[in-house]
Amino acid sequence: MSNIANDLQNLSINGNNAQPQQQSRRSYVPPHIRTRPQQDQQPHYQNQYDSAPAGNNYGGNGGYGRFNDNRGYNNNGNGFGYGNRRSNGPRNGGYGNNNRGYNNRGGYQKTGLGRFVDGKHVPAQRNESLEKELFGEADDPKFQSSGINFDNYDEIPVEATGDGVPEPITTFTAPPLEPLLLENVQLARFTKPTPVQKYSIPIVALGRDLMACAQTGSGKTGGFLFPILSQSFINGPSPVPQATSQFSRRKAYPTALVLAPTRELVSQIYDEAKKFTYRSWVHPTVAYGGSDINAQIREIERGCDLLVATPGRLNDLLERGKISLANIKYLVLDEADRMLDMGFEPQIRHIVQECDMPDVENRQTLLFSATFPKDIQMLASDFLKDYIFLSVGKVGSTSENITQKVLLVEDDEKKSVLLDILTAEENGLTLIFVETKRMADLLSNFLITQDFPATSIHGDRSQHERERALEYFRSGKAPILVATAVAARGLDIPNVTHVINYDLPSDIDDYVHRIGRTGRAGNVGVATAFFNRGNKNVVKDLVEILSEANQEVPSFLTSIARESSGRGGARGGARGGRSASTRDFRRGGNQGGYGNQGGSFGGYGNQGGSFGGYANQGGSFGGYGNSRGGQGYSSYGNQSSSNASWW
Ligand SMILES: Nc1ncnc2c1ncn2[C@@H]1O[C@H](COP(=O)(O)OP(=O)(O)OP(=O)(O)O)[C@@H](O)[C@H]1O
Numbered sequence: 001m002s003n004i005a006n007d008l009q010n011l012s013i014n015g016n017n018a019q020p021q022q023q024s025r026r027s028y029v030p031p032h033i034r035t036r037p038q039q040d041q042q043p044h045y046q047n048q049y050d051s052a053p054a055g056n057n058y059g060g061n062g063g064y065g066r067f068n069d070n071r072g073y074n075n076n077g078n079g080f081g082y083g084n085r086r087s088n089g090p091r092n093g094g095y096g097n098n099n100r101g102y103n104n105r106g107g108y109q110k111t112g113l114g115r116f117v118d119g120k121h122v123p124a125q126r127n128e129s130l131e132k133e134l135f136g137e138a139d140d141p142k143f144q145s146s147g148i149n150f151d152n153y154d155e156i157p158v159e160a161t162g163d164g165v166p167e168p169i170t171t172f173t174a175p176p177l178e179p180l181l182l183e184n185v186q187l188a189r190f191t192k193p194t195p196v197q198k199y200s201i202p203i204v205a206l207g208r209d210l211m212a213c214a215q216t217g218s219g220k221t222g223g224f225l226f227p228i229l230s231q232s233f234i235n236g237p238s239p240v241p242q243a244t245s246q247f248s249r250r251k252a253y254p255t256a257l258v259l260a261p262t263r264e265l266v267s268q269i270y271d272e273a274k275k276f277t278y279r280s281w282v283h284p285t286v287a288y289g290g291s292d293i294n295a296q297i298r299e300i301e302r303g304c305d306l307l308v309a310t311p312g313r314l315n316d317l318l319e320r321g322k323i324s325l326a327n328i329k330y331l332v333l334d335e336a337d338r339m340l341d342m343g344f345e346p347q348i349r350h351i352v353q354e355c356d357m358p359d360v361e362n363r364q365t366l367l368f369s370a371t372f373p374k375d376i377q378m379l380a381s382d383f384l385k386d387y388i389f390l391s392v393g394k395v396g397s398t399s400e401n402i403t404q405k406v407l408l409v410e411d412d413e414k415k416s417v418l419l420d421i422l423t424a425e426e427n428g429l430t431l432i433f434v435e436t437k438r439m440a441d442l443l444s445n446f447l448i449t450q451d452f453p454a455t456s457i458h459g460d461r462s463q464h465e466r467e468r469a470l471e472y473f474r475s476g477k478a479p480i481l482v483a484t485a486v487a488a489r490g491l492d493i494p495n496v497t498h499v500i501n502y503d504l505p506s507d508i509d510d511y512v513h514r515i516g517r518t519g520r521a522g523n524v525g526v527a528t529a530f531f532n533r534g535n536k537n538v539v540k541d542l543v544e545i546l547s548e549a550n551q552e553v554p555s556f557l558t559s560i561a562r563e564s565s566g567r568g569g570a571r572g573g574a575r576g577g578r579s580a581s582t583r584d585f586r587r588g589g590n591q592g593g594y595g596n597q598g599g600s601f602g603g604y605g606n607q608g609g610s611f612g613g614y615a616n617q618g619g620s621f622g623g624y625g626n627s628r629g630g631q632g633y634s635s636y637g638n639q640s641s642s643n644a645s646w647w
Helices: 003-012 021-025 038-049 055-059 081-086 128-135 150-155 179-187 195-205 220-235 263-276 293-301 311-319 345-354 374-383 411-424 437-449 463-475 508-515 533-548 555-567 591-605 611-617 621-629 631-646
Strands: 115-117 120-122 158-161 210-214 256-259 284-287 306-309 330-334 364-369 388-392 402-408 429-433 454-457 480-483 496-501 525-531
Touching: 128 179, 128 263, 158 195, 179 220, 179 263, 195 210, 195 220, 195 364, 195 388, 210 220, 220 256, 220 263, 220 306, 220 330, 220 364, 256 263, 256 311, 263 284, 263 306, 263 463, 284 293, 284 311, 293 311, 306 311, 311 345, 345 374, 364 374, 402 533, 411 437, 411 496, 411 525, 429 463, 437 454, 437 480, 454 463, 463 480, 496 508, 508 525, 508 533, 525 533, 533 555
Parallel strands: 210 364, 210 388, 256 306, 256 330, 284 306, 330 364, 402 525, 429 480, 429 496, 454 480, 496 525
Antiparallel strands: 115 120, 158 388
């Protein structure tokens, strides 16, 4: 075995054993804390545990934004934060004393934070090294740069439905964007908005709720970050409720909450948030499971205006009283269809409806995804008020920047076909999706023994191993990553040139998200799927997806699709078929389909009743209501929660 293969084998599976001793003894440091410049960490640590230094010691620290503000800590007179609390010193400030909430709280400022003074946003000084860290330099391969087809996004038809849809913007300008946000967008080298951004910016500025569906890799993250940050920079922080106890003083009151399904995705959104909040008063924070909660709590206590979190970890923080949602103005569900399917829906409902978040009328709710099955759209209406539905291209469609190939490969031939493909690969990163965690391990080990530099990511690996696998993949040290569905959504890794569906997923929407890891930001990519009769359940949808994106549909696929619909048994799109979920469900003209949807939902719960069965069950909206509360729905829930464990 080659050296690199040896190396990678050590890294690949259960890498703990293979770790050099020295490294394994080091305690785990979450990635968002790892990259913090040294000068940042030191004062904070002291500040938190030692007795507080005099306020003005900090005042001189250029670049620390609010420290220089006489109205901030210094003015409150009590020195800083926690040290002070411990020593029971007089604690002035407190919450609600002024409108700058967090300024009174911590004692620590991250480099580059600005202030909001007398109704005006005062950005912090520029900081060259931080800028370089956040935005890189032109052509830096670590950062995704837009590809040759970026301008083609303009040709994708956009449909915005709902009352009073505002005109989209066509360029990034201030106004309507707040000037600092515009500067940060320029630092990120974004020259013009993608379609979803063109619409979301004025929609959010108008105070409207939004359900936005746009193709993978077409800038949805900016689609929610830009308008929320722009509005926040303009409006400043909300006053923080008066503290009722010593403990509640340490609670964070974020203005914006972004929820996403995986740890890696929240981490990535947080990195984006760091770029676009650069020099602003908005302090982004991240919280996700699998890493030290106390470190996250300390971060949160330093200030948390925009929180990016996975639902499980957020619930934990809410239970511990570390976060209050009472000040939330903006709630975002990224990958919203996943967040509202039965794996996550109870947790989301708890966070949104059973804690202290303002109700739907008193917050703005933004849902984003590349896919929005109709049943999920219906469920989502519970969380939205008079919203605008935005679809860029056909809902759930794939980007034409991805060349899709489907090969007929029997299970026992998969390994050898895969080796052929990988041998022919020249450069770029290859992401291989399998259905089970076990298979992810087996296949990555197999590839390593064949001298292919591979690693794997799945839910049974520790957070440390998951992050290391991604890091090795991103950097090209292990240009082959074998993954379960945990890597299917949202991840934005530059230079992924090939996605291989070694095992096809059973839900076509998962296919859409998986192949969307390539062909992003106007770049091109290839997606290859291994198909055999075991995948009949997705054949119809697959044919539809390929045709919609002007891809070649192999003849074997058409005939298997014909066979399947002839028998009436195999139908893709477990939740109503693609044709039933391609637009705003509120739009009339297909009430019948709506009824059918209800039926099919129940059918799905029953795990694959025949098409005839669906038709019989459907036909009324009441059917949907019944299935939601009844057998069908809970079966569906089980299915999805098991999803969470197999990814
Ligand atoms: N206006 C823009 N100009 C250039 N690049 C952009 C622009 N907006 C976003 N990008 C880049 O496009 C890439 C994809 O964006 P993003 O991750 O937001 O896609 P997405 O639509 O959320 O995809 P997914 O559905 O997979 O989550 C990112 O690298 C992002 O930096």
